[in-house]
Amino acid sequence: MDIDVDLTSDRTVLSRAAKILEAFSGSRRVLSLNALTERSNLPKSTTHRLAGRLVSLGWLERQPDGYRIGMSLFEAGRLAERRIRLRESVFPSLQDLAMKTQLATSVAVLSNDEIVVLDHLSASRFRLPIYNGARLPATCTALGKALLARGPADALDRVLDNPLPRRTDGSIVDPVVLANQLVTIQETGVAVANEEAFAGISCVAAPLCVDGGLVAAISISGPGQRIDSSATVTALLGAVRAICADYGTPRAMVADR
């Protein structure tokens, strides 16, 4: 076994593989070789060979009309320990909140200055148009704003230094407006997003901080121009307190409530 592999070679191969995998999205789950080449920004011959390798390793699966992410990546991804731990601490409160408010609840974390939804659920007929694992711009979501307000300063700097994405007419694209909102969120512990990611859906969110460290954010979402009634906000903050009080307690020690 060659142990002295050139570092740049590892990097090159792994980052190319990452480019190929990152070409897939919720709405593009099967990609033809041409689409994969275009979206991964790699030469077609490289894409073809690398995709073939990834198929033989089970990372991709070949389809009549192209390639798709393989089940072995689904299986590995469900081992993500941070999600498993957050689930143990957060899921009961998300269920309570969804029942109490009859709205949808979610938990998300920051990832490369955007948010990744780890879990979302609804106790009513209202459904969020997202899936677990979905990535959304932080600045268009209450979850993202809650995370940015309490998250690492460098993430916030990067976000404010770049053009803010517009997903709806309500998306905040002025960095000054966003910065002011984040100050308010730092004071109140509550972030609001009114139809900023999806038209017709509004949201309130709060950061989960344990021992001074940000671990995630939880949110309540519902139909309409705004849902930040005082009852909803009170329920949200109550859930935050309940989660933080038990956070990290081994599950066996938390009685069924």
Added chain:
Amino acid sequence: MGKSATETGVLAAEMDSDSGKSVLERATTILACFDHDMPGCTLKDLCERTGLPKSTVHRFAERLVEMGWLERLGGEYMIGIGLFEIGNLADRYFRLRMLALPYLHHLSATTRCATQLAVLRGTNVEYLEIVPYRSFQPPSHEGGLMPAYCTALGKAILAFAPPADLERALDVQRVRRTPYTLVSNGMLRDELARIRATGVAIDREESFRGISCVAAGIGGDGRTLAAISACGRSVPFDAPQIANQVRRCAAAIRGRLTATRGNATRSCPRYATSAASAVDHAPPSVSC
């Protein structure tokens, strides 16, 4: 005669892909070290499990951390959120998972049980989605496997599976996981006949002591054989009442699956959507 620029490029890519093969294989070997029993691995664990030199493992693990596929907490590496994100895009059961998940949430609230979605993979069931109820999480894991014969989900699927799938799943060395595991062929076939008559499968502590489960088949997407279940501690577990709720929920999911099957997948004419009778309960088979 010198090679053309294109040929040189192809050659360079070929060499690159040769090293690429081993790079990706090593990355795969490292990722494969993690499982539900060992979610966190130290560098030493990874070296022992992969048999790769420490310097290689360290370099690869740190690179995977940069990519977000691994995360480092204290002295341990674990699977990262980046891999969770990519893995969720796996298309094979994506539609089934999306469609069933809200039903699982609802079923969890009404039965006060954890709920699960699984498919038949060879002789095993693979858990695709698990919804905990409050602080109760079943002993199964998302993305994990269990032998079909000892789970309610597996029995619910096998009872209506095409003969080839059924025989393959029964042709395994059966292990008495608990005193209640059905290990004899006769008992298992009687059980499957009962499930065909009632439309629901019950696991009475057959795979884990103290845990009971009720499952019903939901057909699936194309060739997929899938089922949902409600799972809880055996005391209190009101099996007949939970069975009714699981049966109703499965019928609703089946209806949605059939209604939304559309052009993308083959239609399945013998697959009725209306009544929740045992006959309608049959998941679409390979022949559909």
